[in-house]
Amino acid sequence: DAKTTQPPSMDCAEGRAANLPCNHSTISGNEYVYWYRQIHSQGPQYIIHGLKNNETNEMASLIITEDRKSSTLILPHATLRDTAVYYCIVSPGNTGKLIFGQGTTLQVKP
């Protein structure tokens, strides 16, 4: 079973920041937080991952709470092309086994 809890759906206005929450209260010390997204009928796309510190790349920012029990993925300026299912996954990142939950369906609206 997935070790994360995400809201099933969220809406965001185009051009605004999208903040996607994820709870992972049972995360272990060696587990990373990964975010992937899946646009309809395509393969999942890697977005970002982190262990303890906040991370930022060209796609998004990842904010991890100090106790590591939750995190937030931030898309700073959402576009219509960001409409997708977003998966938050915790994994030690040293095996191939990613356990996907149901994810959050983000709908970006004009």
Add this chain to the structure above:
Amino acid sequence: ETGVTQSPTHLIKTRGQQVTLRCSSQSGHNTVSWYQQALGQGPQFIFQYYREEENGRGNFPPRFSGLQFPNYSSELNVNALELDDSALYLCASSLDSSGVPGYTQYFGPGTRLTVL
């Protein structure tokens, strides 16, 4: 794009048949994982291959098998197809060796298998 390719894009088979799906990893990647995604569900881990050896398996029966070749391309074979095998099959490749923490997997576009 990730550089991971899969073939064929779509496939229709009948119950009881056998199928082979193919994956070409991103250049230099030595690890490949396979996932099954049923409609409306998240991907489920089938198994991983690292340097041509199986290196971890999910809760799938032995009729799901795989191969990884010296050039790191990979195959997923499914025998005795069942209706529930209808799904999107995804492969994901990664650069770092198995056991190195925090590595990233890059997914291909998938093969849509329909079993009638």
